Amino acid sequence: MYDVPMVSVGGGIGTFTLVDVLRIQGVPPGSIRVLSSRDAPWQSWEYLTRVSQLPAGERIRSDAGARPDNIWGFPSYALHEAWRDKSVKLLLQVLTEPVLSDFFSPRAATVFETMRREADRVSYWEMLAKGQVRMVRRRAGGGYFTVLTPPPGTTATKRVVFRSQYVHLAVGYPGLKFLPDLQEFRETHNDYHRVVNAYEPHEHVYEALKSRPGVVVVRGAGIVASRVLQRLMDDREKYGLQTQIVHMFRTFVTSAHGPGPRMRRKGGDGWAYQAFTLPKSAFGGQLKAQFRRAPSAGPRCPRWSAGRPRRGCGAGRSRCAGGGKAAGTTRSRRWSTGSSGAGRAAGQSHPQR
Numbered sequence: 001m002y003d004v005p006m007v008s009v010g011g012g013i014g015t016f017t018l019v020d021v022l023r024i025q026g027v028p029p030g031s032i033r034v035l036s037s038r039d040a041p042w043q044s045w046e047y048l049t050r051v052s053q054l055p056a057g058e059r060i061r062s063d064a065g066a067r068p069d070n071i072w073g074f075p076s077y078a079l080h081e082a083w084r085d086k087s088v089k090l091l092l093q094v095l096t097e098p099v100l101s102d103f104f105s106p107r108a109a110t111v112f113e114t115m116r117r118e119a120d121r122v123s124y125w126e127m128l129a130k131g132q133v134r135m136v137r138r139r140a141g142g143g144y145f146t147v148l149t150p151p152p153g154t155t156a157t158k159r160v161v162f163r164s165q166y167v168h169l170a171v172g173y174p175g176l177k178f179l180p181d182l183q184e185f186r187e188t189h190n191d192y193h194r195v196v197n198a199y200e201p202h203e204h205v206y207e208a209l210k211s212r213p214g215v216v217v218v219r220g221a222g223i224v225a226s227r228v229l230q231r232l233m234d235d236r237e238k239y240g241l242q243t244q245i246v247h248m249f250r251t252f253v254t255s256a257h258g259p260g261p262r263m264r265r266k267g268g269d270g271w272a273y274q275a276f277t278l279p280k281s282a283f284g285g286q287l288k289a290q291f292r293r294a295p296s297a298g299p300r301c302p303r304w305s306a307g308r309p310r311r312g313c314g315a316g317r318s319r320c321a322g323g324g325k326a327a328g329t330t331r332s333r334r335w336s337t338g339s340s341g342a343g344r345a346a347g348q349s350h351p352q353r
Contacts (some may be wrong), residue, residue, distance in 0.1 A: 004033045007146050007164040009133050011036020012044055014170030016115065016124070017068050023122035024071065032127045033162055035148050041124070042115050044172065049108050052198045053227035056109035061223050064094050064104045068111075069118035077106035080114065131160070136167055176200065179219075198224045206235055213242035221249050221271060 006022070008015040011034050019032060038044060046056075054060065065073030078094035081087070094104040119125065131150035138144055146162045176197045178186070186195050196202040198220075208214065209232075216232060218225055229247065236243045253272045258264030266273040 001161040001163055002033070003163050005031045005164060006033070006166045006168070007144070007162050008032070008034050008168040008170060009036075009136065009146065010034075010168075010170035010172060011038045011041060011128065012170060012172050013041050013068055013115075014172065015168065016041035016119065017071075018168055018170070019124060019127065020069065020118060020122055021071060029123040029126045033164075034124070034128045035131065035133050035146060035162070036128060037130065037132055039130075040116070041119065042112050046108070046112060048199050051201050051203075052224045053231045054108060054224075056112065057107055059105045060108050060111065062105055062111075064106065067114065069114045077110055077114075078104045081106065081110055129160070129162075130154070134159070136169070139163070198228055206231060209235065209241055209243045210239055213244075215244045215246065217246045217248065219248045221247075221251075226271075 006027070008018060015034055015036070019034060022032060023029070049060070050056075062077075064076035064078040067073050067077060075083075076094065078090050082090040090104065093101045097103045129148060129150070131148040131154075134147040134149055136144055136146050143163060143165045144167045146164065146167060148160045148162065149158065150160055176199055178197060182195055186192055193204065196205065205216070209216070218228055218232075225247075229245065232243055232245055235241060247270070249270045252270045253267035254270075255268060256264045256266050257272065
């Protein structure tokens with residue numbers, strides 16, 4: 001049994017941001033243990049971005065100042081990439097957004113790189129204990145017991161117990177969610193090959209379309225759906241395929257929309273364009289105090305007034321094609337060759353349902 005003041009269960013980006021703040025405040029590495037089956041905090045997110053057709057070199061749906069590795073959001077991702085690439089263009093873009101230029105958003109690889117550097121700086125790897133957490137129990141004398149099953153052969157015992165004053169639970173999403181009709185189809189026909197979630201490995205779909213013509217139905221209109229459409233259209237153009245694409249919308253946006261003349265966003269061809277979900281430095285910095293004072297909204301996300309975060313629970317969330325919220329889809333469109341304008345600039349603009 002090990003005594004440690006603080007235990008964090010999860011080991012993802014949620015754990016990373018908490019540990020980073022504690023280390024900045026002076027908490028020593030020996031006072032924190034991170035219990036996780038992951039090798040790195042960004043491992044799960046890196047996997048999800050990759051299978052959802054967002055490779056490391058592409059830009060993600062995040063603001064320049066939304067840095068989980070930097071609580072103040074400065075220097076921003078734009079300054080970081082501009083310095084690294086020696087590019088004045090990126091500085092001009094972030095200085096003139098969104099009036100004269102589109103919003104800047106960082107490459108996924110930049111996020112991985114900066115998080116690794118910060119993890120090294122705060123000695124994250126010294127705090128990491130690999131394994132599967134079996135249970136967390138409150139102690140009669142105060143604090144908690146957390147039981148960990150480490151990888152076979154790495155410890156003298158099959159189980160390891162941590163006794164701590166505090167436990168932080170940041171386990172993330174429990175799994176993928178399918179709409180009821182899709183789940184029923186998969187279970188009834190035992191077909192997990194043709195009905196897939198965008199966050200599942202589904203490279204076999206693109207490979208099958210290279211060998212024979214086919215029809216693909218994409219359900220959803222979020223950032224991941226736009227990436228799936230882009231991959232299908234790029235493959236069709238690159239390899240001369242005869243793939244037919246049917247895109248189903250729950251809400252078909254035909255023009256710019258919003259609550260007022262100064263609170264509107266672009267839209268058209270079914271898409272509503274939004275660069276990202278949360279404003280500058282939403283992870284901390286100048287908005288940190290506002291988030292701290294914000295009232296709890298329970299299981300649903302609150303709507304905020306002007307000057308505060310408006311929508312969304314997290315900057316990294318995005319719905320995927322073939323899963324997520326209940327559809328109620330009544331509008332669809334068939335993407336023909338050459339009509340691939342909408343949804344192509346994923347990361348620079350965010351197709352939102």
